[in-house]
Amino acid sequence: MPVPAVPSKGFLGLIRLLDVLKATREERGPQQFVDAMDELGGKGVFHTSRVESMKSVPIGLGLFTLRGEPWRHSRAVLRPQFSREQISDLELQERHVDALTTSLRTGSDGWTNVVDLQPMFFKMTLELMTEFLYGQSPAQAGQETGALNTQEFGHHFDAGKVWINIRSALGKWHWLVQPPAFSRDCKKVHRYVDYFVKAKLEKGGEQSAKQQMPHDMPKREKFVLLDELATRTRNPLEIRSETLNILAAGRDTTASLLGWLFYFFSRSPRIYDKLRTAILADFGTEASGVDFAKLRSCRYLQSCINEALRMTAIVPILERESLEDTVLPRGGGPDGSKPVFVRKGQRVLISTYALQQRSDLWGDDFESFRPERWDNRNAGLEFVPFGAGPRKCVGQQFALTEASVSHF
Numbered sequence: 001m002p003v004p005a006v007p008s009k010g011f012l013g014l015i016r017l018l019d020v021l022k023a024t025r026e027e028r029g030p031q032q033f034v035d036a037m038d039e040l041g042g043k044g045v046f047h048t049s050r051v052e053s054m055k056s057v058p059i060g061l062g063l064f065t066l067r068g069e070p071w072r073h074s075r076a077v078l079r080p081q082f083s084r085e086q087i088s089d090l091e092l093q094e095r096h097v098d099a100l101t102t103s104l105r106t107g108s109d110g111w112t113n114v115v116d117l118q119p120m121f122f123k124m125t126l127e128l129m130t131e132f133l134y135g136q137s138p139a140q141a142g143q144e145t146g147a148l149n150t151q152e153f154g155h156h157f158d159a160g161k162v163w164i165n166i167r168s169a170l171g172k173w174h175w176l177v178q179p180p181a182f183s184r185d186c187k188k189v190h191r192y193v194d195y196f197v198k199a200k201l202e203k204g205g206e207q208s209a210k211q212q213m214p215h216d217m218p219k220r221e222k223f224v225l226l227d228e229l230a231t232r233t234r235n236p237l238e239i240r241s242e243t244l245n246i247l248a249a250g251r252d253t254t255a256s257l258l259g260w261l262f263y264f265f266s267r268s269p270r271i272y273d274k275l276r277t278a279i280l281a282d283f284g285t286e287a288s289g290v291d292f293a294k295l296r297s298c299r300y301l302q303s304c305i306n307e308a309l310r311m312t313a314i315v316p317i318l319e320r321e322s323l324e325d326t327v328l329p330r331g332g333g334p335d336g337s338k339p340v341f342v343r344k345g346q347r348v349l350i351s352t353y354a355l356q357q358r359s360d361l362w363g364d365d366f367e368s369f370r371p372e373r374w375d376n377r378n379a380g381l382e383f384v385p386f387g388a389g390p391r392k393c394v395g396q397q398f399a400l401t402e403a404s405v406s407h408f
Helices: 011-025 029-039 068-083 083-090 089-102 117-134 150-175 181-203 225-232 234-266 269-283 294-295 297-311 395-406
Strands: 317-321 326-332 338-342 347-351
Touching: 011 029, 029 089, 068 083, 068 225, 068 234, 083 294, 083 395, 089 117, 089 395, 117 150, 117 181, 117 234, 117 395, 150 181, 150 234, 181 234, 225 234, 234 269, 234 297, 234 395, 269 294, 269 297, 294 297, 294 395, 297 347, 297 395
Parallel strands: none
Antiparallel strands: 317 347, 326 338
Protein backbone atom coordinates (compact mmCIF):
# COMPACT_ATOMS: atom_id res chain seq x y z
CA MET A 1 0.00 0.00 0.00
CA PRO A 2 1.19 3.57 -0.54
CA VAL A 3 2.38 5.50 2.47
CA PRO A 4 -0.12 7.73 4.25
CA ALA A 5 1.01 11.35 4.07
CA VAL A 6 0.51 14.40 6.24
CA PRO A 7 -2.33 16.39 4.62
CA SER A 8 -1.71 20.05 3.86
CA LYS A 9 -3.56 22.77 5.73
CA GLY A 10 -3.98 26.08 3.95
CA PHE A 11 -2.10 27.39 0.92
CA LEU A 12 1.11 25.36 0.44
CA GLY A 13 0.50 23.87 3.87
CA LEU A 14 1.27 27.19 5.57
CA ILE A 15 -1.25 26.69 8.36
CA ARG A 16 0.41 23.43 9.41
CA LEU A 17 3.79 25.10 9.12
CA LEU A 18 2.66 27.94 11.37
CA ASP A 19 1.35 25.39 13.88
CA VAL A 20 4.78 23.75 14.00
CA LEU A 21 6.66 27.04 14.37
CA LYS A 22 4.30 28.27 17.09
CA ALA A 23 4.77 25.04 19.04
CA THR A 24 8.55 25.28 18.68
CA ARG A 25 8.53 28.86 19.94
CA GLU A 26 6.43 27.79 22.94
CA GLU A 27 8.84 24.89 23.61
CA ARG A 28 6.23 22.18 23.05
CA GLY A 29 7.41 20.91 19.67
CA PRO A 30 7.54 17.16 20.50
CA GLN A 31 4.05 17.20 22.03
CA GLN A 32 2.70 19.11 19.01
CA PHE A 33 4.01 16.33 16.78
CA VAL A 34 2.17 13.73 18.87
CA ASP A 35 -1.03 15.82 18.87
CA ALA A 36 -0.85 16.16 15.08
CA MET A 37 -0.58 12.40 14.67
CA ASP A 38 -3.51 11.88 17.06
CA GLU A 39 -5.49 14.33 14.93
CA LEU A 40 -4.95 11.95 12.02
CA GLY A 41 -6.37 9.03 13.96
CA GLY A 42 -3.16 7.77 15.49
CA LYS A 43 -1.95 6.40 12.16
CA GLY A 44 1.64 6.00 11.15
CA VAL A 45 2.17 9.00 8.90
CA PHE A 46 5.19 9.58 6.68
CA HIS A 47 6.58 13.03 6.05
CA THR A 48 9.20 13.75 3.41
CA SER A 49 11.92 16.34 3.87
CA ARG A 50 14.77 17.57 1.72
CA VAL A 51 18.41 17.50 2.68
CA GLU A 52 18.95 20.62 0.56
CA SER A 53 17.20 22.64 3.24
CA MET A 54 20.01 21.68 5.63
CA LYS A 55 23.05 22.42 3.47
CA SER A 56 23.63 25.86 4.93
CA VAL A 57 23.38 24.77 8.55
CA PRO A 58 26.00 26.20 10.91
CA ILE A 59 27.54 22.78 11.60
CA GLY A 60 28.30 21.96 7.96
CA LEU A 61 28.89 18.48 6.51
CA GLY A 62 29.91 15.95 9.14
CA LEU A 63 28.75 12.88 11.03
CA PHE A 64 25.16 14.06 11.44
CA THR A 65 24.67 15.51 7.96
CA LEU A 66 26.53 13.03 5.75
CA ARG A 67 25.20 9.84 4.18
CA GLY A 68 26.65 6.76 2.54
CA GLU A 69 30.39 6.25 2.23
CA PRO A 70 31.35 9.78 3.45
CA TRP A 71 29.33 9.09 6.62
CA ARG A 72 31.06 5.73 7.18
CA HIS A 73 34.45 7.41 6.81
CA SER A 74 33.47 10.16 9.25
CA ARG A 75 32.26 7.68 11.85
CA ALA A 76 35.44 5.61 11.56
CA VAL A 77 37.56 8.70 12.21
CA LEU A 78 35.43 9.71 15.20
CA ARG A 79 35.19 6.32 16.87
CA PRO A 80 38.55 6.49 18.75
CA GLN A 81 37.46 9.80 20.34
CA PHE A 82 34.71 7.91 22.17
CA SER A 83 36.58 4.71 23.03
CA ARG A 84 36.14 3.12 26.47
CA GLU A 85 39.63 4.27 27.43
CA GLN A 86 38.83 7.87 26.53
CA ILE A 87 35.53 8.17 28.36
CA SER A 88 36.54 6.15 31.44
CA ASP A 89 39.08 8.82 32.40
CA LEU A 90 36.87 11.14 34.45
CA GLU A 91 39.46 13.86 35.10
CA LEU A 92 38.09 16.09 32.35
CA GLN A 93 34.46 15.83 33.47
CA GLU A 94 35.31 16.26 37.14
CA ARG A 95 37.34 19.40 36.47
CA HIS A 96 34.55 21.12 34.54
CA VAL A 97 31.87 20.08 37.04
CA ASP A 98 34.06 21.47 39.83
CA ALA A 99 34.33 24.76 37.93
CA LEU A 100 30.54 24.96 37.73
CA THR A 101 29.97 24.20 41.41
CA THR A 102 32.69 26.66 42.44
CA SER A 103 30.86 29.43 40.58
CA LEU A 104 27.77 28.91 42.76
CA ARG A 105 27.76 31.42 45.58
CA THR A 106 26.98 30.22 49.09
CA GLY A 107 24.97 32.40 51.46
CA SER A 108 25.56 32.94 55.17
CA ASP A 109 23.18 30.07 55.92
CA GLY A 110 25.42 27.64 54.04
CA TRP A 111 23.03 27.23 51.10
CA THR A 112 23.62 28.41 47.56
CA ASN A 113 21.54 31.28 46.26
CA VAL A 114 18.67 30.70 43.85
CA VAL A 115 20.19 30.50 40.38
CA ASP A 116 19.20 29.54 36.85
CA LEU A 117 21.24 26.40 36.25
CA GLN A 118 20.35 25.91 32.59
CA PRO A 119 22.72 28.57 31.13
CA MET A 120 25.44 27.24 33.41
CA PHE A 121 24.93 23.71 32.12
CA PHE A 122 25.19 24.90 28.51
CA LYS A 123 28.37 26.83 29.31
CA MET A 124 29.91 23.85 31.09
CA THR A 125 29.12 21.34 28.33
CA LEU A 126 30.40 23.70 25.63
CA GLU A 127 33.71 24.27 27.40
CA LEU A 128 34.06 20.58 28.25
CA MET A 129 33.38 19.47 24.67
CA THR A 130 35.74 22.15 23.35
CA GLU A 131 38.59 20.74 25.41
CA PHE A 132 37.59 17.16 24.60
CA LEU A 133 37.65 17.75 20.83
CA TYR A 134 40.33 20.42 20.43
CA GLY A 135 42.69 19.57 23.29
CA GLN A 136 42.23 22.84 25.16
CA SER A 137 39.41 24.81 26.71
CA PRO A 138 38.52 28.42 25.81
CA ALA A 139 40.22 29.63 28.99
CA GLN A 140 43.43 27.74 28.18
CA ALA A 141 43.44 29.18 24.66
CA GLY A 142 43.22 32.73 25.95
CA GLN A 143 39.64 33.90 26.07
CA GLU A 144 40.79 37.48 26.57
CA THR A 145 41.37 37.65 22.83
CA GLY A 146 37.61 37.80 22.34
CA ALA A 147 37.77 35.04 19.75
CA LEU A 148 36.34 32.42 22.10
CA ASN A 149 33.26 33.97 23.63
CA THR A 150 31.20 30.97 24.75
CA GLN A 151 28.14 33.10 25.47
CA GLU A 152 28.26 34.57 21.96
CA PHE A 153 28.62 31.09 20.45
CA GLY A 154 25.61 29.82 22.37
CA HIS A 155 23.43 32.77 21.41
CA HIS A 156 24.14 32.53 17.69
CA PHE A 157 24.01 28.73 17.60
CA ASP A 158 20.56 28.71 19.21
CA ALA A 159 19.36 31.50 16.92
CA GLY A 160 20.65 29.61 13.90
CA LYS A 161 18.69 26.51 14.92
CA VAL A 162 15.46 28.51 14.80
CA TRP A 163 16.13 29.36 11.15
CA ILE A 164 17.02 25.73 10.43
CA ASN A 165 13.67 24.60 11.82
CA ILE A 166 11.86 27.08 9.61
CA ARG A 167 13.81 26.06 6.50
CA SER A 168 13.28 22.36 7.21
CA ALA A 169 9.55 22.85 7.71
CA LEU A 170 9.34 24.60 4.33
CA GLY A 171 10.76 21.54 2.55
CA LYS A 172 11.31 22.27 -1.14
CA TRP A 173 10.55 25.95 -0.49
CA HIS A 174 13.45 26.28 1.96
CA TRP A 175 15.30 28.60 -0.41
CA LEU A 176 12.72 31.29 0.35
CA VAL A 177 14.27 31.74 3.79
CA GLN A 178 17.86 33.00 3.71
CA PRO A 179 17.82 36.09 5.95
CA PRO A 180 20.96 38.08 6.78
CA ALA A 181 20.48 37.16 10.45
CA PHE A 182 20.93 33.47 9.64
CA SER A 183 24.15 34.12 7.72
CA ARG A 184 25.40 36.23 10.62
CA ASP A 185 24.61 33.46 13.09
CA CYS A 186 26.52 30.92 10.97
CA LYS A 187 29.58 33.17 10.77
CA LYS A 188 29.69 33.69 14.53
CA VAL A 189 29.43 29.95 15.17
CA HIS A 190 32.17 29.21 12.64
CA ARG A 191 34.42 31.87 14.17
CA TYR A 192 34.52 30.00 17.47
CA VAL A 193 35.72 26.73 15.92
CA ASP A 194 37.97 28.38 13.33
CA TYR A 195 40.13 29.72 16.16
CA PHE A 196 41.26 26.20 17.08
CA VAL A 197 41.43 24.90 13.51
CA LYS A 198 43.57 27.80 12.31
CA ALA A 199 45.93 27.48 15.28
CA LYS A 200 46.39 23.76 14.65
CA LEU A 201 47.05 24.11 10.92
CA GLU A 202 49.49 26.97 11.46
CA LYS A 203 51.48 25.00 14.05
CA GLY A 204 51.42 21.81 12.01
CA GLY A 205 49.33 18.68 12.23
CA GLU A 206 52.03 16.69 13.99
CA GLN A 207 51.96 18.75 17.17
CA SER A 208 49.67 17.06 19.65
CA ALA A 209 47.28 18.87 21.93
CA LYS A 210 49.15 17.36 24.87
CA GLN A 211 51.99 19.79 24.20
CA GLN A 212 49.59 22.71 24.54
CA MET A 213 48.33 21.69 27.98
CA PRO A 214 49.30 23.75 31.05
CA HIS A 215 52.22 22.38 33.06
CA ASP A 216 50.03 21.56 36.05
CA MET A 217 47.76 19.23 34.05
CA PRO A 218 48.32 15.46 33.82
CA LYS A 219 50.62 14.41 30.99
CA ARG A 220 48.43 11.83 29.30
CA GLU A 221 48.60 10.73 25.71
CA LYS A 222 45.02 11.09 24.52
CA PHE A 223 43.31 10.85 21.19
CA VAL A 224 42.25 14.36 20.14
CA LEU A 225 39.99 14.63 17.11
CA LEU A 226 41.53 17.90 15.95
CA ASP A 227 44.99 16.31 15.89
CA GLU A 228 43.76 13.30 13.94
CA LEU A 229 41.90 15.37 11.35
CA ALA A 230 44.92 17.63 10.87
CA THR A 231 46.98 14.60 9.82
CA ARG A 232 44.34 13.58 7.26
CA THR A 233 43.51 16.90 5.62
CA ARG A 234 44.68 20.50 5.46
CA ASN A 235 41.22 21.70 4.50
CA PRO A 236 40.06 23.97 7.35
CA LEU A 237 36.42 23.79 6.24
CA GLU A 238 36.38 20.01 6.45
CA ILE A 239 38.00 20.01 9.89
CA ARG A 240 35.62 22.69 11.12
CA SER A 241 32.55 20.80 9.94
CA GLU A 242 33.59 17.44 11.34
CA THR A 243 34.40 18.80 14.79
CA LEU A 244 31.49 21.23 14.92
CA ASN A 245 29.02 18.39 14.32
CA ILE A 246 30.20 16.74 17.53
CA LEU A 247 30.68 19.96 19.49
CA ALA A 248 27.11 21.06 18.83
CA ALA A 249 25.62 17.69 19.74
CA GLY A 250 27.73 17.36 22.88
CA ARG A 251 26.74 20.80 24.09
CA ASP A 252 23.00 20.64 23.56
CA THR A 253 22.00 17.10 24.47
CA THR A 254 23.90 16.77 27.74
CA ALA A 255 23.04 20.27 28.95
CA SER A 256 19.36 19.62 28.21
CA LEU A 257 19.48 16.28 30.03
CA LEU A 258 21.05 17.87 33.11
CA GLY A 259 18.46 20.64 33.08
CA TRP A 260 15.60 18.14 32.99
CA LEU A 261 17.12 16.00 35.73
CA PHE A 262 17.38 18.90 38.14
CA TYR A 263 13.89 20.02 37.13
CA PHE A 264 12.46 16.64 38.10
CA PHE A 265 14.51 16.48 41.32
CA SER A 266 13.25 19.91 42.40
CA ARG A 267 9.68 18.64 42.09
CA SER A 268 10.24 15.32 43.81
CA PRO A 269 12.26 15.61 47.03
CA ARG A 270 11.62 11.92 47.71
CA ILE A 271 13.43 10.87 44.55
CA TYR A 272 16.26 13.32 45.19
CA ASP A 273 16.73 12.06 48.76
CA LYS A 274 16.70 8.46 47.56
CA LEU A 275 19.33 9.25 44.92
CA ARG A 276 21.50 11.07 47.46
CA THR A 277 21.31 8.10 49.81
CA ALA A 278 22.25 5.72 46.99
CA ILE A 279 25.23 7.83 45.94
CA LEU A 280 26.55 8.13 49.50
CA ALA A 281 26.15 4.38 49.97
CA ASP A 282 28.04 3.55 46.76
CA PHE A 283 30.70 6.27 46.79
CA GLY A 284 30.92 7.78 50.25
CA THR A 285 31.52 11.49 50.81
CA GLU A 286 34.76 11.77 48.84
CA ALA A 287 34.63 12.40 45.09
CA SER A 288 37.94 10.56 44.76
CA GLY A 289 36.02 7.31 45.05
CA VAL A 290 34.23 7.88 41.74
CA ASP A 291 35.29 5.89 38.70
CA PHE A 292 33.67 4.81 35.45
CA ALA A 293 32.78 1.28 36.55
CA LYS A 294 31.17 2.45 39.79
CA LEU A 295 29.17 5.09 37.96
CA ARG A 296 27.68 2.48 35.66
CA SER A 297 26.89 0.19 38.60
CA CYS A 298 25.03 2.84 40.63
CA ARG A 299 21.63 1.55 39.55
CA TYR A 300 19.39 4.25 40.96
CA LEU A 301 21.49 7.00 39.38
CA GLN A 302 21.27 5.26 36.01
CA SER A 303 17.52 4.75 36.50
CA CYS A 304 17.05 8.48 37.11
CA ILE A 305 18.99 9.31 33.95
CA ASN A 306 17.05 6.75 31.89
CA GLU A 307 13.74 8.04 33.18
CA ALA A 308 14.64 11.64 32.30
CA LEU A 309 15.65 10.49 28.82
CA ARG A 310 12.36 8.60 28.47
CA MET A 311 10.21 11.47 29.71
CA THR A 312 11.78 14.19 27.59
CA ALA A 313 13.36 12.49 24.57
CA ILE A 314 16.35 14.84 24.29
CA VAL A 315 16.39 14.07 20.55
CA PRO A 316 12.61 13.87 19.99
CA ILE A 317 12.64 12.97 16.29
CA LEU A 318 14.94 10.70 14.28
CA GLU A 319 15.11 10.59 10.49
CA ARG A 320 16.00 7.67 8.25
CA GLU A 321 16.22 7.53 4.45
CA SER A 322 15.41 4.45 2.38
CA LEU A 323 18.43 3.50 0.26
CA GLU A 324 16.28 1.36 -2.04
CA ASP A 325 12.63 0.56 -2.70
CA THR A 326 11.46 -1.45 0.28
CA VAL A 327 8.36 -2.72 2.03
CA LEU A 328 7.88 -2.26 5.75
CA PRO A 329 5.81 -4.97 7.45
CA ARG A 330 3.48 -2.48 9.14
CA GLY A 331 2.30 1.09 8.70
CA GLY A 332 -0.20 0.82 5.85
CA GLY A 333 -3.95 0.47 5.79
CA PRO A 334 -6.60 2.24 7.88
CA ASP A 335 -5.25 0.88 11.16
CA GLY A 336 -1.54 0.76 10.26
CA SER A 337 -1.39 -3.04 10.40
CA LYS A 338 -0.75 -3.61 6.68
CA PRO A 339 2.60 -3.55 4.83
CA VAL A 340 3.63 -0.21 3.42
CA PHE A 341 5.80 0.62 0.42
CA VAL A 342 8.62 3.12 0.89
CA ARG A 343 10.33 4.21 -2.28
CA LYS A 344 14.05 4.82 -2.64
CA GLY A 345 15.07 8.23 -1.31
CA GLN A 346 11.98 8.65 0.85
CA ARG A 347 12.63 9.72 4.41
CA VAL A 348 10.80 8.53 7.47
CA LEU A 349 10.48 10.59 10.65
CA ILE A 350 10.44 8.58 13.87
CA SER A 351 9.09 10.30 16.98
CA THR A 352 11.10 8.90 19.89
CA TYR A 353 9.11 11.21 22.15
CA ALA A 354 5.82 9.56 21.14
CA LEU A 355 7.37 6.09 21.39
CA GLN A 356 8.53 6.73 24.94
CA GLN A 357 5.17 8.18 25.99
CA ARG A 358 3.01 5.16 25.13
CA SER A 359 0.87 3.77 27.95
CA ASP A 360 0.88 0.28 26.42
CA LEU A 361 4.67 0.19 26.75
CA TRP A 362 5.28 2.21 29.91
CA GLY A 363 2.09 1.89 31.93
CA ASP A 364 -0.74 4.25 32.76
CA ASP A 365 1.64 6.48 34.75
CA PHE A 366 3.83 7.15 31.70
CA GLU A 367 3.55 10.90 32.33
CA SER A 368 5.08 10.54 35.80
CA PHE A 369 8.80 10.71 36.57
CA ARG A 370 9.29 7.35 38.30
CA PRO A 371 12.85 5.93 38.16
CA GLU A 372 11.64 2.74 39.86
CA ARG A 373 10.04 1.63 36.58
CA TRP A 374 13.58 0.72 35.50
CA ASP A 375 14.02 -1.85 38.27
CA ASN A 376 14.86 -5.15 36.56
CA ARG A 377 13.93 -3.71 33.16
CA ASN A 378 16.12 -4.13 30.09
CA ALA A 379 14.54 -1.86 27.51
CA GLY A 380 14.61 -2.76 23.85
CA LEU A 381 13.63 -0.71 20.84
CA GLU A 382 10.86 1.01 22.81
CA PHE A 383 13.65 3.11 24.38
CA VAL A 384 15.98 4.69 21.82
CA PRO A 385 17.06 8.10 23.18
CA PHE A 386 20.34 7.82 21.25
CA GLY A 387 18.91 6.13 18.19
CA ALA A 388 19.57 2.54 17.11
CA GLY A 389 21.33 0.64 14.37
CA PRO A 390 24.45 1.72 12.46
CA ARG A 391 23.72 5.43 13.03
CA LYS A 392 23.30 5.11 16.78
CA CYS A 393 24.91 8.05 18.56
CA VAL A 394 28.65 7.42 18.80
CA GLY A 395 28.89 9.64 21.90
CA GLN A 396 26.19 7.91 23.95
CA GLN A 397 28.45 6.62 26.72
CA PHE A 398 30.34 9.91 26.93
CA ALA A 399 27.08 11.84 27.42
CA LEU A 400 25.81 9.40 30.06
CA THR A 401 29.13 9.55 31.90
CA GLU A 402 29.12 13.35 31.87
CA ALA A 403 25.55 13.42 33.19
CA SER A 404 26.47 10.94 35.93
CA VAL A 405 29.57 12.81 37.10
CA SER A 406 27.55 16.03 37.34
CA HIS A 407 25.66 14.63 40.34
CA PHE A 408 28.73 14.60 42.59
